[in-house]
Amino acid sequence: MYPVGEFETARLWLRQPVEADIPSRVEIPRDAEENRMYGGDGTPKTFSPEEVRQRLTALTSQNSEVSRSWVLAAKIWPDGLAVSQPKGRYIGQITIFAIDPDHRNARLRMGIYDRRFWSQGYGREAVRRILQHAFDDLHLHRMALRVAAYNLRAIRSYESCGFVVEGRERESLWMDEHWWDDVIMGVLDSEFQQNGPV
Numbered sequence: 001m002y003p004v005g006e007f008e009t010a011r012l013w014l015r016q017p018v019e020a021d022i023p024s025r026v027e028i029p030r031d032a033e034e035n036r037m038y039g040g041d042g043t044p045k046t047f048s049p050e051e052v053r054q055r056l057t058a059l060t061s062q063n064s065e066v067s068r069s070w071v072l073a074a075k076i077w078p079d080g081l082a083v084s085q086p087k088g089r090y091i092g093q094i095t096i097f098a099i100d101p102d103h104r105n106a107r108l109r110m111g112i113y114d115r116r117f118w119s120q121g122y123g124r125e126a127v128r129r130i131l132q133h134a135f136d137d138l139h140l141h142r143m144a145l146r147v148a149a150y151n152l153r154a155i156r157s158y159e160s161c162g163f164v165v166e167g168r169e170r171e172s173l174w175m176d177e178h179w180w181d182d183v184i185m186g187v188l189d190s191e192f193q194q195n196g197p198v
């Protein structure tokens, strides 16, 4: 058993993968915009069931002392209708990695691959729940992340969870014939607690 826990929020389960996650991912080819948010070139791609299975299996075979991942599974669609999958519809992933217990810090990454769920607060819901876990259960002091400066949706979402911009790695991404900065963001446990309950 991969001992990372499972969490529930108003509209999400943060859980380990189940078999029904495979068709949910296969149904949706790579989203060009999503891929560009990671610095990719947006080349079209579809996912085979075997490829998805391998990726999901890899989630559960990490060393949970240093890296913990959860599948984001929506319980309801943005319009409030229940999804058909009993364990929720797989829409993305969230990971805490580079966990350093001595200095009580870690890094965060996340992605929602299904654009129908973007800008509806699902990202904020997931990040806030994982920050609560990181600070209350894992007793971390600090969480950090890196985001492309052109990813305004992500930056806004992270800010709404308490992250602040701490610095920039200048001109580290080449996109659309321009150099773009990477933005470094961080949140401390005390700052997160000030934001109120999840």
Ligand SMILES: CC(C)(COP(=O)(O)OP(=O)(O)OC[C@H]1O[C@@H](n2cnc3c(N)ncnc32)[C@H](O)[C@@H]1OP(=O)(O)O)[C@@H](O)C(=O)NCCC(=O)NCCS
Pocket: 033, 034, 037, 038, 092, 110, 111, 112, 113, 117, 118, 119, 120, 121, 122, 123, 124, 125, 146, 147, 148, 151, 152, 153, 154, 156, 157, 160
């Ligand atoms: C980034 C991501 C996880 C955010 O999750 P989300 O559920 O879409 O975001 P939220 O709804 O929590 O917050 C988005 C905020 O950005 C705002 N927003 C959306 N587009 C925006 C834009 N172009 N400029 C500025 N703000 C924007 C929304 O209005 C919302 O703010 P509000 O709640 O104050 O109105 C998700 O969009 C995603 O996975 N995108 C594709 C991959 C990606 O970018 N991953 C992150 C890599 S660091």
